[in-house]
Amino acid sequence: MARTKSPNFEVQRSAILENAAQLFAQKSFPSASIAQLAELCGMSKPLLYHYYRDKSHLLFDIADTHLERLIAMVDEVAEQRLDTEAHLKALIARFMEEYATSRHHHMVLVQDVKFLEDEARRKVAEKERYVVDAFARLIAKLRPELPAEQVKPVTMTLFGMMNWTFTWFRADGPIDSAAMAEIVSQMFLHGVYSPGLPGIAPKQAETPHEHLHLPENGAA
Structure with missing residues (x-):
């Protein structure tokens, strides 16, 4: 007979996932153990297995939920109908904010997805492509002169x-x-000398004689 889920099942599952992301990010997926995670969560291993069947299940869920948030951001910014440069800047801002608040999830996505089984890794890769393609389309629109293979x-x-x-x-x-x-x-978008960077003053326009080394007082 299947065990009945408690009313706070999803809340507890989410807390386990947060702890797992922190543990995997700090120790790496291969080095982290279910026993360490159970201790971090303040529960027994059998109770932990009620929420997640194994470490791979946890790893997939960390990557998948993080990517779902990124995909939601891509779609939300697209709905704003911004011009292309503003669209790309808005995406960068949203992603950087997410990365700052979800460091452990992002670290696991970048470093540990390679440890997933083929099918799970394929599902993660599909969602990663969705996100990357959204940025690539904007960059191609901003720089139509870029050869396709460089985008x-x-x-x-x-x-x-x-x-x-x-x-x-x-x-x-x-x-x-x-x-x-x-x-x-x-x-x-504009390089390291962009006037938009903090502390970088706009470059002053050169006067026509700046590089001519004309004699003083207009002497011949």
């Missing part, structure tokens, strides 16, 4: 900028996630 590498360069920020960025540091997102947006 994906350029897109993944942007993800490299965003994805690895979580390894050092702290929300309680000197700049918040919104300011960090603006830095990423400006650097990606």
Whole structure:
């Protein structure tokens, strides 16, 4: 006879998932154990297995729920009907905010998905492609002169900028996630000397004689 779910089943399951993401991120998926997770959750191993059948089930759920949040952000920003550059900047801002508040989930997604079985890994990869393709379409619209084979590498360069920020960025540091997102947006769209970067003054226009080295007082 199947065990009846308690009224707070989903709440407890969510708490276990949060603890698992923290444990996997800190110790890595192969090194973390169900016993360690049960201790972190303050419950017995048999009770933990009532919520999740094994470590792989937990790993998939961490990656899948994180990607579902990212997909929801992609769809929500698309519904705003922004112009292309504003659309891309809004996505960057939303993603950077999510990464800052879900560091452990994102770390597990980036580092540990390779330990999933083939079918589970395929499902995760499909959702990752949905997210990446949304960014790639915007980049292709912004830079239509880019050869098709360069759009994906350029897109993944942007993800490299965003994805690895979580390894050092702290929300309680000197700049918040919104300011960090603006830095990423400006650097990606306009380069490191972008006037939009904090502390970078707009470049002054050169006067026609600046590089002519004319003699003083107009002497010949």
